[in-house]
Amino acid sequence: MRSILQAHGPQGISMSELIEELNDRLAEEGFTTVAKRSVESTLATMVNDLGMDIPSQRISGEHRYVWQGMKDDSPYYPTDEDRETLPILFSTLNTQADLSALIWLKDRLTEDYGFTDEEMENSDYYTTAHAEVVNLEKVLQLCGRLIACMRKGQLVTFTYKKTDQNKPPKQHTVAPMHIRMHESRYYLYAILRGSDGALKPKMTLFTIDQIRNYAVQLVPLEDDRFDHPALVKKVKLKSYFNHVVGVWHPEDQAPEIVKLRLTGVAKSYVKHRKLHPTQRIIHTDDESVTVEITVYVSEELDYLLGRFRGMCERE
Numbered sequence: 001m002r003s004i005l006q007a008h009g010p011q012g013i014s015m016s017e018l019i020e021e022l023n024d025r026l027a028e029e030g031f032t033t034v035a036k037r038s039v040e041s042t043l044a045t046m047v048n049d050l051g052m053d054i055p056s057q058r059i060s061g062e063h064r065y066v067w068q069g070m071k072d073d074s075p076y077y078p079t080d081e082d083r084e085t086l087p088i089l090f091s092t093l094n095t096q097a098d099l100s101a102l103i104w105l106k107d108r109l110t111e112d113y114g115f116t117d118e119e120m121e122n123s124d125y126y127t128t129a130h131a132e133v134v135n136l137e138k139v140l141q142l143c144g145r146l147i148a149c150m151r152k153g154q155l156v157t158f159t160y161k162k163t164d165q166n167k168p169p170k171q172h173t174v175a176p177m178h179i180r181m182h183e184s185r186y187y188l189y190a191i192l193r194g195s196d197g198a199l200k201p202k203m204t205l206f207t208i209d210q211i212r213n214y215a216v217q218l219v220p221l222e223d224d225r226f227d228h229p230a231l232v233k234k235v236k237l238k239s240y241f242n243h244v245v246g247v248w249h250p251e252d253q254a255p256e257i258v259k260l261r262l263t264g265v266a267k268s269y270v271k272h273r274k275l276h277p278t279q280r281i282i283h284t285d286d287e288s289v290t291v292e293i294t295v296y297v298s299e300e301l302d303y304l305l306g307r308f309r310g311m312c313e314r315e
Contacts, residue, residue: 156217261290
């Protein structure tokens with residue numbers, strides 16, 4: 001209904017026209033048509049509960065409903081603080097300005113809430129820098145599809161090509177469990193289904209952009225399905241990343257307390273941005289700061305600390 005009202009703009013639409021157009025759309029989609037009472041009830045909900053501004057105005061001798069956006073007191077209307085924060089968020093999102101989902105979101109903010117292009121384009125005032133993801137839209141669409149399968153408990157099959165070019169692509173059937181983004185790359189944690197049809201006891205890590213053609217085949221729910229909430233508890237997903245530096249989680253290694261002494265720029269860095277959520281400052285003086293982190297010791301840790309070169313010393 002909202003899209004119909006918006007499409008008619010300032011000239012509005014009469015009740016009879018609204019019912020006719022709405023029922024045409026419902027019929028096209030295979031849904032049951034609705035009566036005038038249902039349309040009137042929905043309009044009242046849109047105005048009274050959702051804060052939409054849809055006055056009935058007399059135009060050309062008849063009452064017509066005119067879409068005018070969201071009311072200022074709508075529970076979904078952004079506060080002044082929201083409006084001041086969104087440009088910062090959009091400066092980050094605008095690094096992928098061609099994404100269809102982002103275009104849709106900006107259109108909604110413009111049409112429904114009156115945001116201007118100037119509010120959402122802030123390159124003269126604020127920019128971000130990060131690695132660019134190849135085929136990001138395909139990656140994000142696949143992530144969304146996998147999350148939908150997680151919610152349904154639907155297994156998927158895909159062909160995966162490892163980084164090692166000497167190893168041939170391999171097909172896997174998995175229960176998708178979790179997606180994690182790290183260093184601008186997206187990763188899938190999944191539980192493999194064995195040749196006997198049973199799920200393995202631990203999670204396996206896949207890089208999303210190495211799934212061939214960014215495509216997965218859905219295993220029909222009536223054939224096989226899994227209980228995602230139960231598996232979340234089984235693999236202890238809520239605490240799974242507590243000691244992970246990036247994405248690698250060893251099954252046979254305990255986390256270690258790593259003590260670091262940092263000087264120069266590195267000292268300022270760790271005082272204002274934690275190396276890891278477990279970071280704890282245990283000593284500081286004019287020349288250095290000493291911190292402890294409890295993590296899995298890995299190449300990812302070496303990479304993290306390598307940026308500081310001679311300014312970071314493990315004790």
